[in-house]
Amino acid sequence: MPELAEVEFFRRRWAGGLAGQAVQAVAVHAGARIFRGTDVAALARGLTGARFRSSATSGKQMVFQFSGGQWLGVHLGMSGDLTVGPADHPAGRHDHLVLRTRRHSLVLTDPRMFGRVQYWQGRAAPGWWSRLAPPVLSGEFSRAAVGEFLRRRGRAPIKAVLLMQEMFPGIGNWMADEILWRARIHPRQKAGALSAGQVRALWTETRRVARLALRTIAGTGGELPGELNADIPLSWLFRHRWKGDGIDPQTGTPLAYATIGGRTTCWSPARQQLP
DNA sequence: GTGCTTGTTGGCCA
């Protein structure tokens, strides 16, 4: 499920449950795929008794910091979820990591296990955190940087390029379609063939969709984006794309569906045409 | 049973 704004929502939910608390016990499914490459024994040993310090998101990645210079990295993959339950919450089949405080259980559940948990102890941030790309709402995400990236990935369809986390951290499948729909760019258009105006539109709409998704989803509880408002004179494509026969809310014409860049893609042929 | 799924990665190939 999680893209940028949902990830922020999940982080806040765990941070709320952890605030001011110490971890009294850690329960793990040690062999679970989400722990691949991670020293689970060290994680469980280190976090037991540790006090929660702070947390942050970067794209789809989260980090929770604990006393003793401990860094817990969480990526939720396709089906991951972070929940807060009562202290005696019994770990279910897919609850691969549970941190118990005096009041709560912080539960990481992930049926498909495409997600990932990482652990690091040290004063400086681990590479898996410090090397993440700058946020799309930061100054480093400039039009020039985007243009250069599109040029280097010139032969790939723009839809596939928008999913590349090293340039567009946090953008996932539905956000990518939303951005292209707003920018009126056909998802199959080669990244290197975008005009200067299209690059500008892509940059603008990437930031706009990220900003609005954060505003409507991150705080309110992971709900779908709301309808029209003053900032966005267009409805969300998202709300129409999964209806049986989707209709472009702007033109009233049928939406099209295809696999592009290996992912199900939805666009509006009336708005988005190849040059 | 079939055919999907808001993600990432490594192996293969041009």
Add this chain to the structure above:
DNA sequence: GTGGCCAACAAGCA
């Protein structure tokens, strides 16, 4: 060497 494509990972849902 570079870069794109796609199967694989695993479980649930319609």
